[in-house]
Amino acid sequence: MNKNNFDIVMPGFLFCDLIFLGLPDMPKLGEEIYSKELHISPGGVYITAVAMERLGINVGLIADLGNDIFSKFILQELHAEKIPTNLIRNHPCPLPTITAALSFPEDRAFITYMEGINNINQFLDISLNNHSAKHLHLPGLKEAFASKSLIREAKRRGMTISLDCQWHPDLMMLPETWEILKDTQIFLPNEKEALFLTKTNSPEKALEILRQKVDSTIIKLGSAGSIGFDKNNELIKVPALPVTVVDTTGAGDSFNAGFLFAFLNNLPLEKSMAYGNICGGLSVSKVGGSTAVPTIEQLLEKLKYYS
Numbered sequence: 001m002n003k004n005n006f007d008i009v010m011p012g013f014l015f016c017d018l019i020f021l022g023l024p025d026m027p028k029l030g031e032e033i034y035s036k037e038l039h040i041s042p043g044g045v046y047i048t049a050v051a052m053e054r055l056g057i058n059v060g061l062i063a064d065l066g067n068d069i070f071s072k073f074i075l076q077e078l079h080a081e082k083i084p085t086n087l088i089r090n091h092p093c094p095l096p097t098i099t100a101a102l103s104f105p106e107d108r109a110f111i112t113y114m115e116g117i118n119n120i121n122q123f124l125d126i127s128l129n130n131h132s133a134k135h136l137h138l139p140g141l142k143e144a145f146a147s148k149s150l151i152r153e154a155k156r157r158g159m160t161i162s163l164d165c166q167w168h169p170d171l172m173m174l175p176e177t178w179e180i181l182k183d184t185q186i187f188l189p190n191e192k193e194a195l196f197l198t199k200t201n202s203p204e205k206a207l208e209i210l211r212q213k214v215d216s217t218i219i220k221l222g223s224a225g226s227i228g229f230d231k232n233n234e235l236i237k238v239p240a241l242p243v244t245v246v247d248t249t250g251a252g253d254s255f256n257a258g259f260l261f262a263f264l265n266n267l268p269l270e271k272s273m274a275y276g277n278i279c280g281g282l283s284v285s286k287v288g289g290s291t292a293v294p295t296i297e298q299l300l301e302k303l304k305y306y307s
Contacts, residue, residue, distance in 0.1 A: 065088060
């Protein structure tokens with residue numbers, strides 16, 4: 001494998017996730033609650049990178065790490081997962097990025113701290129220089145806004161581009177978001193994000209608007225699976241993989257990896273959505289966003305559910 005040639009390049013932020021499980025309720029001001037479990041694992045764009053690597057996708061991860069204990073932990077885990085680090089820049093200063101995830105079976109809430117990244121544009125907006133890639137994946141609007149020259153470079157090279165949304169209401173309300181969507185071939189929001197962005201009240205209505213802006217939009221519906229339009233403008237619904245939900249952290253990121261694996265292999269939309277549903281479903285069966293993401297063999301085994 002040529003270390004300068006990638007299937008997918010992906011800019012993003014690497015977090016150290018502190019995942020609290022077994023909570024009785026959301027905490028209230030002036031009160032203290034206790035978690036039954038605490039797990040520590042890398043998060044953010046790390047989850048998608050691990051999911052891609054386990055499927056055999058050669059991913060070029062564009063990110064920044066410092067010399068703090070959290071950055072060192074993340075770098076150690078990247079090496080353990082054999083994720084290439086030649087596009088990761090190491091800085092001689094602390095850059096801790098920490099997320100406390102309050103995880104419930106039905107959903108989760110986050111508290112995040114990012115030090116030293118006041119101007120995120122200086123971190124993600126870089127040139128690929130001597131590197132090549134087939135596809136650019138933007139894991140969220142924040143990364144998309146910080147990677148404008150990278151998007152222009154991907155377009156100039158003829159690379160395809162995909163975009164997840166992530167919950168950024170301030171960015172979703174900007175007209176510039178729709179300009180970014182024009183440069184995107186694949187849009188992968190979840191239901192809440194799609195409804196907020198399009199100001200509609202159903203995934204079907206949101207798709208009607210988004211299909212006019214993006215070549216292909218797939219909306220992730222959690223336990224209801226996913227929904228999208230194929231190239232013949234037919235509405236496709238693919239049910240979720242039945243699983244026992246333990247921790248929903250990273251489900252959408254894992255879906256993206258499965259879907260893009262199928263897309264890179266020129267599979268039809270319905271099967272690509274099934275691949276995404278499998279990866280997203282399996283990822284919630286254990287604690288931590290990347291703990292249970294499947295290998296290609298495990299994915300193909302679960303594909304029998306959709307036969």
